[in-house]
Amino acid sequence: MTYPIRPIAESEWPAFAGVLSEGFNWTPHPRQTERWKAQTEFDRTLAVFDGDTMVASTSVHSFTMTVPGGRLPVAGVTAVAVLSSHRRRGILSSLMRRQLADVRERGEPVAALYASEAPIYGRFGYGRAAGQMSFTIARHGAAFVPGAPVDASLRLRVVKPAEVRGEYERLFGSVAGSRPGLYDRNAAFWDAILADEEFDQNGAGPLRSLLAEDDDGVRGYALFRIKSGWDGDGMPDGEVRLQELFAADPAAYALLWRGVLDRDLVTRIVAHARPVDDPLFALMANPRQLRPSWSDELWVRLVEVDRALESRAYAAPVDLVLEVADEVCPWNAGRRRLRADTAGAECKRVDEEPDVTLDVAALGSAYLGDGDLGALHAAGMLGERTPGAVRALATAMAWQPKPFAGLVF
Ligand SMILES: CC(C)(COP(=O)(O)OP(=O)(O)OC[C@H]1O[C@@H](n2cnc3c(N)ncnc32)[C@H](O)[C@@H]1OP(=O)(O)O)[C@@H](O)C(=O)NCCC(=O)NCCS
Missing domain, CATH: 3.40.630.30 (Gcn5-related N-acetyltransferase (GNAT))
Structure with missing residues (x-):
């Protein structure tokens, strides 16, 4: 029916x-x-x-x-x-x-989503394109490595989020182009990010915020809540719940994290949505202390394969014939030659023998640069007709920094 x-x-x-x-x-x-x-x-x-x-x-x-x-x-x-x-x-x-x-x-040319359950969308040509880390950090002993960046001109300011919305919007706008997966947020999205009614708080109190700034302006911000508490022995047992933290440069980034990690009367810092290559891994003297756990984040679907492949940059030169299978969007099925380097890409339909055969979902998973193709090949999920072709494609499609959308939609 x-x-x-x-x-x-x-x-x-x-x-x-x-x-x-x-x-x-x-x-x-x-x-x-x-x-x-x-x-x-x-x-x-x-x-x-x-x-x-x-x-x-x-x-x-x-x-x-x-x-x-x-x-x-x-x-x-x-x-x-x-x-x-x-x-x-x-x-x-x-x-x-x-x-x-x-x-x-x-x-x-591209569609993206967050999946409530990971098995749902592969059949529709979406590939797992980004991951996210969840950190649960014990506050005590959360030291940085020697040499972590310090900028004496920077300072932290405690602010009320509703009063500095323009600063968040400006700062986020200035960093959104720096990482694949970040998307522009309109006013309705900012309303939701800064929403702070009791039902938004999940028992963790109002939205709090730190700005990192110098005489020229804001260089980063952290948004978080704190569930305060005391244990049975009268010891402080608060929990910082980090909502998001963005900075324009490493020193501001490090200072904001110190502001979050050094919060008095807190024993834990919980951050549920962080990039898989979060620079915090490199800053922590003991990165095990992050107790990271991984989950999938964005799923990506190439709706127009050729246009999508021509619309991104590549980390290394590549010249390969790809044969793409796409049951749901048959206009994508077939062979094309992808010629790309760090300056640009061209993707043209051809009749030649393919170097790599793969499902459109595999291309979607690699599209934002998370470079899953080697693992898919090792798992037997894509075909290599020319030895070394998968490695060449995976190398070209990989990207730094790793993708991360940072906000569920
Ligand atoms: C997920 C959901 C939208 C699926 O809708 P549906 O109409 O039952 O899906 P379909 O009948 O079109 O299923 C298509 C295929 O996907 C499979 N599938 C659907 N939901 C699945 C799930 N949650 N896990 C695994 N497989 C699933 C079906 O078994 C079916 O497989 P088949 O083609 O091999 O028989 C529905 O179960 C739902 O609303 N779930 C709760 C809300 C939710 O999670 N939404 C997704 C938000 S990202």
């Missing part, structure tokens, strides 16, 4: 929000729902109907995202849910196909 799919009108928002909260087993506060609504581009929503009942949802944010060597329009896929009464009837599959066709028509 097929069910009709269409974008919703703004007046249908309550039903759309209802599908989302039901699908995610979540009961948002009405004002959280209002924030969602403010972030929603109604012409990019899609809903599925069974008769008059809305039974599934998805939507897209029109992002500008950093990719290796540049910035690109990227479809930020979000709000995917199917009511439990209608699950496993192929509804998500039909939504994904329709959405990818819409994204293509819109001219965005």
Whole structure:
């Protein structure tokens, strides 16, 4: 049975929000729902109907995202849910196909998403493109290595987040191009980042912040909450929950982390979303103290393979014929020669024998520079017809720094 799919009108928002909260087993506060609504581009929503009942949802944010060597329009896929009464009837599959066709028509060569569960999106051509680290750091003994950068002109300032929003926006805007995966945040996103009602706090008190600045202005910021507490022996047992920390240079970065790590009356610093190559690994005298745990972050789908491959920079010269399999977006299937170097790339359809055969999801996983292709080859998930070709492709597509979006959408 097929069910009709269409974008919703703004007046249908309550039903759309209802599908989302039901699908995610979540009961948002009405004002959280209002924030969602403010972030929603109604012409990019899609809903599925069974008769008059809305039974599934998805939507897209029109992002500008950093990719290796540049910035690109990227479809930020979000709000995917199917009511439990209608699950496993192929509804998500039909939504994904329709959405990818819409994204293509819109001219965005790449789609990206956060997955609630990792097994869902590979079948639709999304590859695991970025990871994130979660740190739980014991405060005591969290020393830096000798030689960690210090800049005497820098100082920390305690601020109220709502009063310095413009500083966050400026600083983030200045660093967003420095790491693949970071995407521009519009006003509705900043409203959500700085939201600070009781239901936003999860028992950890108001949003707090430190700025790192010198006489010329702000060079970085940290946003966090503190769950304060005392143990049964009367010892302080507070927990810093870091929301985000961005800095324009290493000295500001180090100073902000010191500001977070040295907080009095705190025993733990918990940071759930950090890049896999967080410079903090290099700053810590004892990096084991970060107790890092890994999870997947962004999943990336090349909607127009040739245009996507031509739209990024490459870390090393490469000249290879790639044969791409793509069941969901058949316009991508076939052979192309990728000729690229650090200055630019050209991707042209050819009939020649391929050097590498791979699924579009494999290319998506490597697109932002996390360089998973060697592991996929070792796992038997892509084919190498010319010895050394996978290594050459993986080397060219790898990037520093590693990708990281830093904010769930
Ligand atoms: C995930 C979800 C959207 C799937 O919707 P659905 O309509 O049941 O999916 P489909 O029927 O189109 O399934 C397509 C395929 O994906 C598989 N699949 C779907 N959800 C899966 C999951 N959570 N884990 C593993 N496989 C999954 C199905 O088994 C099916 O496989 P098949 O083609 O081999 O038979 C739905 O279960 C849901 O709303 N979950 C809760 C909210 C959520 O996690 N949303 C995703 C946010 S990123």
